[in-house]
Amino acid sequence: GNSVTQMEGPVTLSEEAFLTINCTYTATGYPSLFWYVQYPGEGLQLLLKATKADDKGSNKGFEATYRKETTSFHLEKGSVQVSDSAVYFCALREAGSYQLTFGKGTKLSVIP
């Protein structure tokens, strides 16, 4: 079956630090890959996505590249802000499916 593994949290960074949250996946086909973010007290929001190998998704300064050879989709941001403090979820969806399979989430805290 499909699965998503992402790095354990919590992660605490100082403002303007570089962020990487690792995500690897197992899937039988060619999935689409997603990063969702959950800010405190809010619902899950789509942050970025990539639908095929070597695609780069980007939004709000965050980037992730679909790496089929390493089955990875690591989230990066060059300079985090306090407002980036949230829980980040990596997810996949198999082609032709509608179910999202999520990782366990990584809590990020950015301190001034």
Added chain:
Amino acid sequence: GAGVSQTPSNKVTEKGKYVELRCDPISGHTALYWYRQSLGQGPEFLIYFQGTGAADDSGLPNDRFFAVRPEGSVSTLKIQRTERGDSAVYLCASSLLAGGRNEQFFGPGTRLTVL
């Protein structure tokens, strides 16, 4: 416009009781999904509706769980004879259409606590 709304935001019940959780999708969205998020875990798929019918209920853990969407809009997740292990955040999402190109928009969830 309004996003996905879920009521109640919190529900505390006793073991063995019956609960109903409500989801109001974004207006015009034909597809609706329920997920369950246990503490420290990512959301797990429960059931998916296309219109009024449950197109896939393979994620429902057992026959105590049931969901309906009688008019193709609001959905209710029903849990009978609740158990402590049912405690979780229940998330609802909707999308304009089903399928790969349609983003799922999530509600804030209902936190269910079974004592």
